[in-house]
Amino acid sequence: MRRFSLNESTNPALKHQELFAPVSGTETASIQGVVNKTAMLTVIAIIGGMIGVAITPKLPQGAGIAISIVTAIVTLGLYFAAIARPMMAVVLAPIYAIVEGCFLGILTGVIDKWLALNETTVAGGVALQAFIITIAILAAMLILYSLRIIQPTKKFQAVVGTCTMGIFLVYLISLPLMLFGVEVPFISVFTTPTSGSGMLIGIGVNLFILLIASLMLIIDFGIIERLVKNGSPKRMEWFCGFILLVTLAWIYFQAMQLVARLASSRN
Secondary structure, eight states: OOOOOOGGSOOOOOOOGGGOOOOOTSSBBBBBHHHHHHHHHHHHHHHHHHHHHHHHHOOOOOHHHHHHHHHHHHHHHHHHHHHHHGGHHHHHHHHHHHHHHHHHHHHHHHHHHHHHHHTOOTTHHHHHHHHHHHHHHHHHHHHHHHHHHOOOOHHHHHHHHHHHHHHHHHHHHHHHHHHHHHOOOOTTTGSSSSSHHHHHHHHHHHHHHHHHHHHHHHHHHHHHHHHHHTOOTTHHHHHHHHHHHHHHHHHHHHHHHHOOOOOOOOO
């Protein structure tokens, strides 16, 4: 199988090859270290999510969406800051985790409210089902990667990367439009019809984006494994954990919307 270099990655967070180079006399990163950092960041994000869910019922009508947009903008800023200065991930990653968790928690609460207004219920709640889907996807991608069933070849990275950039551009366009009350159809559960062909298109778009987000994990696994084998500095474990958390948050975001769409369609 063809070996790939860091510069072939479609994930901009993993293109700082010079920062991952071995440094003589320093402790190097390990897969277990990356797993530990990712777990720590995930716990922080979950705490943030619990805070977000707890404060949502106390927010005035419409405030939840506004705060979600603001926190989304903050997480974008933190993401690009970490990309620009990967060695600062030890500080930026925990901040990103708590803010991202609050964003997803508030959005989960808003979706719960929206479903309740439509007299729709989700067994165990939207958060639990979305979390289970996220963990299941993570486990499935790990198995597929470990067994070498799916590998991050150059063509694989190019296709997934192109789709990711397209989706990201749609997000960037839809976010400011939402501030002015303009809704982009199908990209959000709130802008998708709950019946008919519109509902099916919305679910199809949701599934496609969820698939692309899941495949991004394969790219992350492959490059992180290579970086660890190359003897990257120990501190870069935080950066690797950070980019994995970003992908997991994206998967949860899409899983949450999928659960809500399916619940609405059943109703």
